[in-house]
Amino acid sequence: MCLAIPGKIVELIAGPNLVGVVEVTGVRRKVQLGLLEDDMPKIGDWVLIHVGFAMSKISERDAAEQMRLLTALGEVEQVMEEVRGYGLEDSTDRAGPVSLNGKHHA
């Protein structure tokens, strides 16, 4: 739950809720941008995502470091599972792939 996932903003979606599309190592998913209301990211900016909400803007270099950190912590699998889950596209419409080795994460 405390995973902070780095993603690159590739699209901003117009509408009442502040929503954008991020790319995390090749996977594109919807994220909520409401917490960055005061300092809205632009296309091409990097953000740290927490439970589907962008929490802060970061530099590209820090984004790469964060991904490396998650790799070292053995959490990349969970990260990708989480990112694929954002937006409830089919894959999440079930109680998810919970592995029983204690390494799952949300």
Place this chain on the structure above:
Amino acid sequence: MQYVDEFRDPELITKASEEIRRLADPKRHYRIMEVCGGHTHAIYRFGLKDILPSNIELIHGPGCPVCVLPMGRIDDGLAIAKAPNTIFAAFGDMMRVPGAHGSPLEHKARGTDVRIVYSPADALELARKYPEKEIIFFAIGFETTAPSTALTLMSAKAEGIHNFSVFCNHVTIVPAIRAILDSPDMRLDGFIGPGHVSTVIGCRPYEWIARNEGKPVVTSGFEPLDLLQSIVMLLRQMQVGEAKVENQYKRVVPWEGNRAALKAMAEVFELRPYFEWRGLGFISQSALRLREKYAAWDAELRYSVPETRVTDPKAAQCGEVLKGVLKPAQCKLFGKECTPEHPIGALMVSSEGSCAAYYNYEYRKSLVTRISSVA
């Protein structure tokens, strides 16, 4: 220290560890608490204990939201989800956390409609998708997660979505630190402040710890170098008898926090008079509940909650470990009855839990060494 080479700037790591040795007074024993479970995980993963001199002891704090939640809350959440036509939505972290009558996953096997969501926004999406069903979102987390729940509730209200409610277990970190400082069996010299919680609340909420308690606080990033630099910053303060709040994680943590996140939290939540924490007991004003204007989305008001109170299994010492009084391996059940495969306490389930972190890195390593020395 085996993993540190994988990281950028190995020279800086060496420099920081030399600086720590230079600053640490060999006649003193330092007890530094890392508040956040993410830090605990990183500390074990990178074997930082092996880099630090033996008179610097890292004490694992209460910053693992799944770990501090008393078991009764899980039972309560699952009990109300038994209502017909109801979906219980929770983060994957919760799925294997034991309640007195089983984990969410076990309840699913017995027929409750349990779904993993990765975001509170996706729990609301379930409500849009299944207008004929009731969705209960089991909200959990510190100030890192609470703003996301708040924004989701604001959307539910704005869109008039009424088949959605939140069973709120959000807690706040500062009262927990206060409770630890107040507990008589605890002596601490300083704090490594949480990283991601501080992106929301900023650094000011820790100022009383420095001012009133005379303990330095350094909010820290999660890389090995971040953690070592934070320890350097703490030791520098201690060396000259100073106590202030410093920010090592400036690249992510703004001193004043995230205004939009704080605004959303203030709009939706208010403090509960008190809330029970595993290990720390009842702490006043330490948790959030929905304000009256969000009563229509408050699962605690919409359902009759049994208010289960269960004590942890007798031999389990989760409370002592959470307070930092015991190390994970000192629990009688550690590695015997309680393992990541068969967790008895939540500290063995979550990757932020100190028992799981210790088991996965230190304990497995020592098992391997033992086995290979026998062979």
